[in-house]
Amino acid sequence: MARVNTRQAIVEAAVRVAARHGISGASMDQIAEAAGVAKGSLYYNFASKDAIFEEVMRGGFARLAAAIDAAREGVDPAAAPRAVGAATLETLRGNLDLAKLMASEVFRTDRTWAESMELARTSVVVRLRDVLRAAAAARGDAERAATISETAGAAFFGSLAGACLDWLLFRPDQPLDAVLDQLLPR
Numbered sequence: 310m311a312r313v314n315t316r317q318a319i320v321e322a323a324v325r326v327a328a329r330h331g332i333s334g335a336s337m338d339q340i341a342e343a344a345g346v347a348k349g350s351l352y353y354n355f356a357s358k359d360a361i362f363e364e365v366m367r368g369g370f371a372r373l374a375a376a377i378d379a380a381r382e383g384v385d386p387a388a389a390p391r392a393v394g395a396a397t398l399e400t401l402r403g404n405l406d407l408a409k410l411m412a413s414e415v416f417r418t419d420r421t422w423a424e425s426m427e428l429a430r431t432s433v434v435v436r437l438r439d440v441l442r443a444a445a446a447a448r449g450d451a452e453r454a455a456t457i458s459e460t461a462g463a464a465f466f467g468s469l470a471g472a473c474l475d476w477l478l479f480r481p482d483q484p485l486d487a488v489l490d491q492l493l494p495r
Contacts, residue, residue, distance in 0.1 A: 316354045318344045320368060323361045328406035332362055332414070362414075363422035369404075369411045370429035376400040377436045386443035391493045393440050394469055398485060401473040408477075412470050430466075431459070438462030468492055 322344035326335040337358055341348040355361045380396035381389050401408040415430055417423065438459050445454035469492065476488045 315344075315346060315350055316364075318346065319351060319354055319361060320365055323365055324404070324406050324410060327362070327365075327410055332410070359421040362420075363425050365407070366411065366414060366422060366426045367429050369407050370426075370433050373397060373400055373433045374436055377433065377440070381440060386440075386447035388444075389440045390444050390465070391489055391495075393437065394465075394489055394493055395485060397466075397469045398473050398476070398488060401470065402477055405477050408470070408473060412474060415470075434459050434462040434466055436462070437465045441465060 319340060323335065323340050326339045326343050330336075330339065335358065337348060337351055340358070340361065341351050344351075351361070355364065376396040376399070377393050380392045384392045414420065414426065417426075420426065438457055438461055441461050442454045442457045445451075445457060472488055472492055476483055480488075
């Protein structure tokens with residue numbers, strides 16, 4: 310149990326350090342200090358800084374995937390895009406530093422974790438594509454549903470992520486429903 314808590318403390322510290330210094334500027338010493346662990350604990354739990362940030366990214370996308378799945382449960386498919394949009398925004402709002410890191414890293418292909426990141430991103434994009442397909446089908450538009458691709462899921466994700474960062478960084482007083490209304494009018 311303690312190892313899981315140490316791993317989680319390291320991951321959370323890495324996010325905080327990278328939010329201040331960028332991933333390239335984050336050092337293992339800074340991460341250890343922020344996590345309140347010895348540097349040896351970092352290497353006991355993770356082989357490298359890259360391994361830590363791979364876990365950061367994979368975990369961030371796993372949280373989004375879980376939020377999307379939970380938001381879809383028991384919701385009319387026609388209303389699911391808004392429910393999923395709200396869940397995605399709330400999940401990103403729950404950790405703005407992580408949301409900023411994910412946004413800055415999602416299209417980087419020069420990281421050692423790029424393949425792992427792509428798999429994690431794709432799991433979210435496919436879920437969003439499926440939400441859009443189900444909504445079109447629920448509205449009786451089977452032809453449209455059949456043409457909705459991963460590109461639409463990626464566009465939906467991009468619009469949610471961009472709107473979230475704009476909201477939290479520049480318009481934090483705006484209510485969640487007002488943000489959703491801009492993306493998904495009722």
